[in-house]
Amino acid sequence: EELVEAQACFLCPAHAALLYRHCLRVVEVYSQGGRGRVGAEVAPRLRAERIKEAYKEVKAMLRMLTHVTNSDGGTGTKEGGPSGGPAAAAAAAAAAGHGALEGRLKGGRAMGGANEASAVDVAQVVFIGLNTVIPLITDELLTFPKLCRQYFALLAQTLEAYPGKVAALPPDLFATLMRTLEYGLKHADREVARESLDALGAVGQFQHRSAAAAAAAAADPQTGNLAALIGPIGLGRHNAPSPELGGVGVLAHLTRLVLHRLIFDDSSIGLAESAADALLPLMMCERAAFEATAQELLAGLAGNPEAQAHVAAALHAL
Numbered sequence: 001e002e003l004v005e006a007q008a009c010f011l012c013p014a015h016a017a018l019l020y021r022h023c024l025r026v027v028e029v030y031s032q033g034g035r036g037r038v039g040a041e042v043a044p045r046l047r048a049e050r051i052k053e054a055y056k057e058v059k060a061m062l063r064m065l066t067h068v069t070n071s072d073g074g075t076g077t078k079e080g081g082p083s084g085g086p087a088a089a090a091a092a093a094a095a096a097g098h099g100a101l102e103g104r105l106k107g108g109r110a111m112g113g114a115n116e117a118s119a120v121d122v123a124q125v126v127f128i129g130l131n132t133v134i135p136l137i138t139d140e141l142l143t144f145p146k147l148c149r150q151y152f153a154l155l156a157q158t159l160e161a162y163p164g165k166v167a168a169l170p171p172d173l174f175a176t177l178m179r180t181l182e183y184g185l186k187h188a189d190r191e192v193a194r195e196s197l198d199a200l201g202a203v204g205q206f207q208h209r210s211a212a213a214a215a216a217a218a219a220d221p222q223t224g225n226l227a228a229l230i231g232p233i234g235l236g237r238h239n240a241p242s243p244e245l246g247g248v249g250v251l252a253h254l255t256r257l258v259l260h261r262l263i264f265d266d267s268s269i270g271l272a273e274s275a276a277d278a279l280l281p282l283m284m285c286e287r288a289a290f291e292a293t294a295q296e297l298l299a300g301l302a303g304n305p306e307a308q309a310h311v312a313a314a315l316h317a318l
Contacts (some may be wrong), residue, residue: 003019008067020122024129051140055147058137058141124165126158126162127158127165137180152180152195152196159199159202171237181199184199186261200282207281207282207285208281208282211233235251248288251289256292263297
């Protein structure tokens with residue numbers, strides 16, 4: 001962790017690739033070794049000590065992945081900047097090495113090479129690490145405030161820097177990230193909730209910008225015929241209605257969750273500013289979710305016509 005923090009930003013692409021490869025190997029070997037898992041068979045007198053050890057080790061890996069993300073700053077590999085840069089080349093080489101490592105660990109031939117690695121960047125390195133670390137973050141470990149805050153800080157930083165990469169994740173990994181995001185949005189710790197709101201806001205802005213760009217392309221006579229060929233908008237299939245979420249998409253579900261917390265939870269006043277930044281783009285692309293929550297709020301005031309009228313006017317203005 002300290003090595004990545006001190007050196008990653010200053011290494012040439014070839015040396016940075018070796019460092020990224022080593023980070024991935026540390027995370028994967030640690031996970032496969034089972035050190036971060038504390039089974040029920042552990043004696044009660046040893047359990048607390050094992051959990052404390054796992055807490056320190058998993059927190060160190062989360063910090064290491066955070067430093068890997070930070071090393072991408074200013075190199076152009078984050079979304080919204082020019083392509084290329086030393087971190088992009090380093091991450092591509094790291095991904096190639098990770099493919100070879102994964103093949104060796106599984107007892108097979110190496111999977112991956114220069115051609116496959118050419119499309120890989122720092123974001124993919126971080127997501128591979130997150131996919132390996134997340135199963136180690138148990139409810140017991142999340143009771144440690146520093147580890148919990150470190151995870152959600154990394155999640156927010158990753159979603160803010162690479163929302164397009166999040167949209168391209170496999171469904172199972174995307175669903176895992178959204179479940180942990182929902183956990184953070186409900187969390188009593190304000191710092192955890194604030195980081196989660198920042199992460200949700202980044203995804204909402206990406207969805208809104210994608211929808212606005214698609215609408216503009218469809219309205220343009222020169223590109224309108226091609227708009228349908230551009231592909232899915234924003235999160236695409238990840239935001240499709242799901243029976244598990246009550247027949248709505250994940251963004252509509254999380255929008256209603258945040259609105260419910262703001263309206264009905266007395267402890268949420270300190271989160272109003274962060275929630276506002278997250279809700280603005282979400283309300284613009286998930287209007288039905290906002291209207292459903294508004295109707296639920298008005299229904300709860302059915303016995304007080306005057307209050308109902310005032311709230312209805314405020315919601316209409318909003």
